[in-house]
Amino acid sequence: GQNIDQPTEMTATEGAIVQINCTYQTSGFNGLFWYQQHAGEAPTFLSYNVLDGLEEKGRFSSFLSRSKGYSYLLLKELQMKDSASYLCAVPGNTPLVFGKGTRLSVIA
Amino acid sequence: DTGVSQDPRHKITKRGQNVTFRCDPISEHNRLYWYRQTLGQGPEFLTYFQNEAQLEKSRLLSDRFSAERPKGSFSTLEIQRTEQGDSAMYLCASSLEVAGAGANVLTFGAGSRLTVL
Numbered sequence: 001g002q003n004i005d006q007p008t009e010m011t012a013t014e015g016a017i018v019q020i021n022c023t024y025q026t027s028g029f030n031g032l033f034w035y036q037q038h039a040g041e042a043p044t045f046l047s048y049n050v051l052d053g054l055e056e057k058g059r060f061s062s063f064l065s066r067s068k069g070y071s072y073l074l075l076k077e078l079q080m081k082d083s084a085s086y087l088c089a090v091p092g093n094t095p096l097v098f099g100k101g102t103r104l105s106v107i108a
Numbered sequence: 109d110t111g112v113s114q115d116p117r118h119k120i121t122k123r124g125q126n127v128t129f130r131c132d133p134i135s136e137h138n139r140l141y142w143y144r145q146t147l148g149q150g151p152e153f154l155t156y157f158q159n160e161a162q163l164e165k166s167r168l169l170s171d172r173f174s175a176e177r178p179k180g181s182f183s184t185l186e187i188q189r190t191e192q193g194d195s196a197m198y199l200c201a202s203s204l205e206v207a208g209a210g211a212n213v214l215t216f217g218a219g220s221r222l223t224v225l
Contacts, residue, residue: 042112042216042217042219043216045213045214048213095139095153095214098143098150098151098152100150101148101150
């Protein structure tokens with residue numbers, strides 16, 4: 001089966017950089033996804049990593065280390081609109097298995 | 109395409125009643141998924157379809173839950189004899205599964221929020 005662990009809550013200041021970590025255990029690795037979910041809205045796709053290393057996409061970057069079962073999402077130049085839950089997810093024998101999500105609060 | 113549509117967005121019902129949710133996926137997507145999400149938790153997988161075939165059901169999906177996708181397009185999720193523990197957001201997602209194509213990105217609808225009194 002799959003097991004995913006990420007911090008429950010984080011707070012960061014507008015304009016700063018924040019790193020959201022995710023550790024996972026899965027019987028067969030087939031990539032790792034990050035989704036963003038604003039309160040009361042649908043999760044939206046942010047990134048997908050299948051190879052080790054850093055993938056950069058504008059203000060958001062995602063890193064993967066398969067040997068360590070570890071990923072992080074890096075958000076730069078934080079904006080108030082980045083306040084949301086960030087969900088780490090891995091596919092397994094079933095479709096995507098999600099972590100509980102990290103609720104990020106961006107403060108002025 | 110307007111994305112994944114779900115109806116109704118909100119449903120309040122009394123314990124013991126039946127409820128049905130509808131999901132219209134992105135038209136060219138062949139896979140359709142149902143997830144359930146409670147406050148402070150990530151989405152939990154319930155079931156999914158490839159075209160009209162239901163390929164997998166989670167242990168979370170008790171006998172009171174049934175999902176259909178009769179023509180491989182829209183899907184319905186019915187909950188019979190609702191219980192207070194069924195209160196949650198029911199999320200539908202769709203994707204285009206292409207063999208050997210790598211990442212299968214799920215596109216979610218806004219969800220149907222169920223409150224059982």
